[in-house]
Amino acid sequence: MQDFTLRQLEYLLAAVDEGSVAGAAARLNVSQPTISVALAKMEAQLGVQLLLRQHAQGVTPTASARAILPAARSLLAHAGELGRAARDAGAGLAGELTIGAVSTLAPLVLPALIARLGRDYPELRLAVRDGSQAAMLAALEAGAVDMVLLYDIDLPESVAARVLAAPQPYALLPEGHRLAGQAEVRLRDLAAEPLILLDMPPSRDWFLGLFRAAGVEADVAHTSPSMELVRGMVGQGLGYSVLVTRPRHDRTYDGRRVVARPLSDSPTAGRVVIGHLRGHRQTRLMQVFAEAAAAHFAQEA
Incomplete structure (x- = not known):
């Protein structure tokens, strides 16, 4: 069994995240020599x-460090949870959780979940990040987000x-389109018309x-990788689009009305998932966030 400490893991993660021992020391409010000695001892262990x-250029993780960073972050998270559970036995849920979401889902789902969990668990702090699917997967692998x-x-x-x-995927049409009624x-009735494609891998393919x-x-x-820009171009009559995520309103940012219609020849459904x-x-x-997300989607179904 390795005898390195949670404190050493904390120093390692801080040095990697800050890019330098000096940055880690400032973040954790300890001296640079303290961190340097602890990390040298951990490497020896x-x-x-x-x-x-690298002198004047900070530090970068080696392949060995990158291999253990996700597990180290997970271990520190569990250690923190254990400490809170011991201190707050019988009290409400507390702590910090970072959630990543693909940008087409984030504005539709995360605000309601943040509000709901904030009411149920006032001591729970939720941090959020959004971006492309590739960016969110990379953040998960790097330990920058929890789910x-x-x-x-x-x-x-x-x-x-x-x-x-x-x-289910649907066709988004400009108001007054010949098929809007x-x-x-x-799809075969739309294929000859100009398509405004949501270009965000892997959704494009x-x-x-x-x-x-x-x-x-x-x-x-x-x-365009922006769903609202795609909707805006449809609203201006530049073409139609096919989408999965559906906002609750039928107006674009510039006030144009768009019409959503189910596709009769597309049996393939998209699947929204929560992952870790x-x-x-x-x-x-x-676990609490995952259950809240499941309840949210069940309510919206």
Whole structure:
């Protein structure tokens, strides 16, 4: 059994996150020599070099350090939870949790979850990050976020995912479109028109795959990674789009009305999932958030 300490792990993570021993010392309010000695001792105990020390350029983690960073973050999180549980036995849930979400989901889901959990657990602090699916997966692997809200598209084996919802894709049409009055539309009836494509990997290939499955090819006129920009171009009559995430309103940022219609020839549903690193035990905070997310989607179904 290795005899390094939680304090040494804390020093290591701080040095990596801050990019220098000086930054870690300032963040943790301890002296630089204290951190340097502790890290040198940890390297001797493990028999590997953890940090590359470059004069005037700070420190960078070695491959050995990068291999243990996610587990180290998880271990410190569990240690913190154990301490809180011992101090606050019988009291409400407390602590900090960082959630990452793909940017098309974040504004639709996270505000309600933050508000709900804030009411139920006043001592729980939720930090959020949003971005592309690739960015959120990278943040999860690096330990920068504890859990992620994503689409179940090309997820790596390292992510354990729980399905929260399976929304159906729909066509977004400008007001007055020739098909806007129909209850459902078909991709084959839209394929010859200009498509405004949500261009955020891996969603791009997933959307284009819907057309191929329907036996047609899309005529891509414009692309954007921003769902609101896509909606705005549809509202201006520049084309139609196919989306999965559906806002609660039918107006674009500039006030134009758009019309959402189900696709009758697209049986494939998208899957929204909440994920964490496989093999890392979920903390109570993570379990509570996952249950709240599941309840939110069930209520919205």
